[in-house]
Amino acid sequence: MRGRSSLIAMTLLCGFALGVGPALSEGASPSSPPPAPAPSTSQPKATKDKKSKQKKSDVLSSEGYRTAYDLMQGGKYVEGIAAMYALGADDHPDVANYIGFASRKLGRYEDAKYWYEKALAADPKHVRTYQYYGMWHVEQGNTLKAKDFLATIRGICGTECKEFASLQEALNGNLIY
Numbered sequence: 262m263r264g265r266s267s268l269i270a271m272t273l274l275c276g277f278a279l280g281v282g283p284a285l286s287e288g289a290s291p292s293s294p295p296p297a298p299a300p301s302t303s304q305p306k307a308t309k310d311k312k313s314k315q316k317k318s319d320v321l322s323s324e325g326y327r328t329a330y331d332l333m334q335g336g337k338y339v340e341g342i343a344a345m346y347a348l349g350a351d352d353h354p355d356v357a358n359y360i361g362f363a364s365r366k367l368g369r370y371e372d373a374k375y376w377y378e379k380a381l382a383a384d385p386k387h388v389r390t391y392q393y394y395g396m397w398h399v400e401q402g403n404t405l406k407a408k409d410f411l412a413t414i415r416g417i418c419g420t421e422c423k424e425f426a427s428l429q430e431a432l433n434g435n436l437i438y
Contacts, residue, residue, distance in 0.1 A: 320350045330359065338363035354384035362393050365400070373397055388417045392424035399431045407432055 320326055329344030342363045350356050361376030377394035380387055395410035411432065414425045430436075 320348060320353050321355060323348065326356070333359055333363045333366075336366075338367050352379070352383055354380040354387040354390060357383060358387065358390045358393060361390070361397075365393070365397050370397065370401065386417050388414055388422065388424045391417070392428050395428040396431050396436065399428075399436065404432060 325344060325348050329341050329348065332338075332344055333341035342360055345351065345356050345360050345363075348356060351360065357376045357380035361373045361380060364370075364376060365373035374394075374397065377390055377397060380390040381394070384390075391410045391414050395407040395414070398404070398407040398410065407428065411425065411428050414422070414428060418424065420426075
């Protein structure tokens with residue numbers, strides 16, 4: 262009887278380990294960005310698109326965005342990230358870009374990469390994201406990719422825009438934020 266109980270206990274323990282182990286290994290680290298919310302299907306697409314465009318323009322002019330931006334510019338990156346999250350608009354390219362910026366300044370490079378890519382997915386011509394993500398690549402030692410981003414910036418706004426000049430300076434060894 263004792264051998265059978267041990268066998269059952271071992272079987273249950275192995276089953277638990279096999280079932281829970283992969284889930285635990287895929288868990289997010291404490292600084293990982295939250296998963297994106299599932300899109301709502303309760304409204305017709307045209308209405309959602311119109312509201313989305315309205316919301317995006319409202320985000321940048323909101324007091325909450327200005328507060329979050331000011332916190333980040335003042336070096337209060339954790340507080341700035343929290344304020345950006347509170348806007349509920351992390352799919353906006355400016356919001357995602359600044360969350361990436363603050364994450365990079367905190368040394369959370371994988372988080373920063375996630376947010377920069379999210380910003381570019383929302384707006385593939387978001388020049389400031391190419392600038393900041395290019396700086397991320399410079400900091401990572403990947404100057405070839407940073408030069409690719411510099412070429413993209415040149416294609417979007419030319420060589421006279423501040424984003425081009427800033428990334429060019431970073432590539433020359435002068436990281437300026």
